[in-house]
Amino acid sequence: MEKRRAKEEKKAAKQQAALKAAKKGSRKASCGKADQKEKQKEEKRISAQRTIAYKEMAKDGICRVHDKCYSKTIRFSDINYQLAQNDDKNAIFENWCDFLNYFDSSIHFQLSFINQKSSMKEFEKVIRIRRRHDEFDEIRREYARMLHRQLAKGNNGLVKSKYITFSIEADNIREAKPKLERIETDILNNFKILGVPAEPLNGAERLKILRQILNPDELGDIPFDYGAMVHSGLSTKDYVAPTSFVFKDGKTFQMGNNIGAVSYLQILAPELTDKMLAEFLDMDKNLIVNLHVQSVDQVKAIKLVKGKMTDINRMKIEEQKKAVRSGYDMDIIPSDLNTYGGEAKRLLEDLQSRNERMFLVTVLFLNTAKTKQALDNAVLQTAGIAQKYNCILRRLDYQQEEGLMSSLPLGVGHVPIKRALTTTSTAIFVPFTSQELFMEGESLYYGLNALSNNMIMVDRKKLKNPNGLILGTPGSGKSFAAKREITNAFCITQDDIIIGDPEGEYYPLVHALGGQVIHISPTSKDYINPMDINMDYSDDDNPLGVKSDFVLSLCELIMGSRNGIEAEEKSVIDRCLPLVYQKYFSDPRPENMPVLGDLYDCLRKQKEPQAQRIATALEIYVNGSLNVFNHRTNVELNNRIVCYDVKDLGKQLKKLGMLIVQDQVWNRVTVNRATHKATRYYIDEFHLLLKEEQTAAYSVEIWKRFRKWGGIPTGITQNIKDLLASREIENIFENSDFILMLNQAAGDRQILAKQLNISPYQLSYVTNSGEGEGLLFYGSTIIPFKDKFDKSLKLYSLMTTKPEEVKD
Incomplete structure (x- = not known):
């Protein structure tokens, strides 16, 4: 019995031990499940990085999007498309079609247009005017306040960027890299044909774009360093990821502190216009537009269309059979079938006989905002533009995550909604506007862009040829524009400023800026010597080479010769000049500088009758009543701003005075060149210098020579016909990369349109335009501008030439 009891107890103990072991195993299993759940939770915690749809971003800019997909990105700039001539527009459009046709079915490409608010501090740095702690700081403060007000009116806080990202399938990076580089070279060459500046992006630059998109609140620039990433153990995704993603709602998503929504464009319109994309990009909102484009193999595309035509014909036959059975005319079929049949036939013809390809296109819009109401307003505004062009903007239902990842310039589309379009239909989304x-640096203000309302800030010194013209009818604001540039240049540059003033309009401003006003008239005691010269007057060792051109021009004006002075007369003058300057060159002191009378005396000593004829013409300017120019210079010419007021010279002497002023400017330019200082020269009534052949030729020489000597001349005129009548005007235009064109008279508009190749649309900005409105030509860029200067400012009273506003 005891043995049996012992066995039973032993058996019970074993069962209990087994039960304990089973329970322990169960606990271990439940712990394992708990650990797995915890692990899943941990994975969810790091899903912000996991959501971003790429694997690696290499330093050279190649991104491995997924296992067999690699992409690169190119940034490209804008060109003037909306403002171009119709012929130029057609040429750009055709080149853009050729650009699209380059991409075969092995390349997926994505066009990204990013409008994002940025920190105004960056723009404020450009317009900042520093104090110099002198008596002119009040003027600088007032001009700076005006610039800040103009900045607030514009959209400069909205940064617009354009990118093209292309991707290919490849087994590994070694296979992908040469293919991507070849495609990149071809794309850059195609952009070059279009005249579009473009540059490839490296890895850090691509990451910066991703960071800006995913962190729209972050206004500062945080640089990325691949070296630091290696040491820290972080990945590139840690740099670009926001604090969180939330995709709970089917129509919106949360990204950090921002709410966003992705929509797609449903194209219903039978025909689209090239203005639609431009209007989307003109929105003053955070908006990212993406076009994912995939070319369809040409053989497959034709086969697809033929298949659709077969289906339509089959449906037509079925409808005809029904009609016959019902006793109707067999030609009566649903109108949709006829419409679709005709469209399919035209599409097939395009693919077979014209230079057309088929593309599968997805157009996505990403709106972001701080609040849901602001987001809804932004989406509503975007949808309104789409509706205007007979298209519908639809939210992506429960595909917001895919839509967001497709909005990153990675070269892969995750949204399966596609629309088949031909080359021409795809190209209608032309990515160029204006x-x-x-610019940064010593940029000056020239108004607001009439299209975008952004400030225009440019530095003429960065042009190949900074020479300029300001053209406009009376009252259009040309003198005001010149004075505004003078004031701006005074405030932010160290340049010398010289003004030729035939109408006495500039002296109030010059006095306010502490400049020297030289009044030249027959009764004035201010004298400038036309024979002034310095040892740096020319590039070579003989300064008389250039001075001779001036003296010949002077004599031509004095003699009143319409056909220019004769060769014999030129020879006589050229012989006399070395004799006249001999004393000064041997001992260059001011008292040894010759005057006009010395040239007159030398000519009288010559035997030729031509010499006596020139001397006789000079006599009234030497010994007669017009001897104002037969004196040594007695005024201060070293002031930073010098204004030559020749208003009271009268008709006879005014042209002569303007020519002599031009020679004085050349003297100043040659002196400033040695100190690497720029000289800005403004000459009003510029057409007067182009009337006589010799003075026009001398002006052209100045225009050509000024650039390499640091001179920046600006001709100002309202008499366009007189200006264009000169045979030398083509040389002036060819050597002027800066033109400020204000309102023009009807006859002048047509002449200028032909001369400068201005489109009718561009011409509308100088047709019956208000004061301070017109076109700015900066190199190859043409921009319509407007400038409403604050009339309450003291500066306005110094700049205006309106009789009722001029203060005595």
């Missing part, structure tokens, strides 16, 4: 001009 250029902006907002």
Whole structure:
């Protein structure tokens, strides 16, 4: 019995031990499940990085999007498309079609247009005017306040960027890299044909774009360093990822502190216009537009269309059979079938006989905002533009994550909604609108862009040829524009400023800026010597080479010769000049500088009758009543701003005075060149210098020579016909990369349109335009501008030439 009891107890103990072991195993299993759940939770915690749809971003800019997909990105700039001539527009459009046709079915490409608010501090740095702690700081403060007000009116806080990202399938990076580089070279060459500046992006630059998109609140620039990433153990995704993603709602998503929504464009319109994309990009909102484009193999595309035509014909036959059975005319079939049949037939013809390809296109819009109401307003505004062009903007239902990842310039589309379009239909989303001009450095203000309302800030010194013209009818604001540039240059540059003033309009401003006003008239005691010269007057060792051109021009004006002075007369003058300057060159002191009378005396000593004829013409300017120019210079010419007021010279002497002023400017330019200082020269009534052949030729020489000597001349005139009548005007235009064109008279508009190749649309900005409105030509860029200067400012009273506003 005891043995049996012992066995039973032993058996019970074993069962209990087994039960304990089973329970322990169960606990271990439940712990394992708990650990797995915890692990899943941990994975969810790091899903912000996991959501971003790429694997690696290499330093050279190649991104491995997924196992067998690699992409690169190119940034490209804008060109003037909306403002171009119709012929130029057609040429750009055709080149853009050729650009699209380059991509075969092995390349997926994505066009990204990013409008994002940025920190105004960056723009404020450009317009900042520093104090110099002198008596002119009040003027600088007032001009700076005006610039800040103009900045607030514009959209300069909205940064617009354009990118093209292309991707290919490849087994590994070694296979992908040469293919991507070849495609990149071809794309850059195609952009070059279009005249579009473009540059490939490296890895850090691509990451910066991703960071800006995913962190729209972050206004500062945080640089990325691949070296630091290696040491820290972080990945590139840690740099670009926001604090969180939330995709709970089917129609919106949360990204950090921002709410966003992705929509797609449903194209219903039978025909689209090239203005639609431009209007989307003109929105003053955070908006990212993406076009994912995939070319369809030409053989497959034709086969697809033929298949659709077969289906339509089959449906037509079925409808005809029904009609016959019902006793109707067999030609009566649903109108949709006829419409679709005709469209399919035209599409097939395009693919077979014209230079057309088929593309599968997805157009996505990403709106972001701080609040849901602001987001809804932005989406509503975007949808309104789509509706205007007979298209519908639809939210992506429960595909917001895919839509967001497709909105990143990675070269892969995750949204399966596609629309088949031909080359021409795809090219209608032409990515070019108009250029902006907002430069850093010593940039001056020229108004607001009439299209985008952005400030125009440019530096003429950065042009190949900074020479300029300001053209406009009376009252259009040309003198005001010149004075505004003078004031701006005074405030932010160290340049010398010289003004030729035939109408006495500039002296109030010059006095306010502490400049020297030289009044030249028959009764004035201010004298300038036309024979002034310095040892740096020419590039070579003989300064008389250039001075001779001036003296010949002077004599031509004095003699009143319409056909220019004769060769014999030129020879006589050229012989006399070395004799006249001999004393000064041997001992260059001011008292040894010759005057006009010395040239007159030398000519009288010559035997030729031509010499006596020139001397006789000079006599009234030497010994007669017009001897104002037969004196040594007795005024201060070293002031930073010098204004030559020749208003009271009268008709007979005014042209002569303007020519002599031009020679004085050349003297100043040659002196400043040695100190690497720029000289800005403004000459009003510029057409007067182009009337006589010799003075026009001398002006052209100045225009050509000024650039390499640091001179920046600006001709100002309202008499366009007189200006264009000169045979030398083509040389002036060819050597002027800066033109400020204000309102023009009807006859002048047509002449200028032909001369400068201005489109009718561009011409509308100088047709019956208000004061301070017109076109700015900056190199190859043409921008319509407007400038409403604050009339309450003291500066306005110094600049205006309106009789009722001029203060005595």
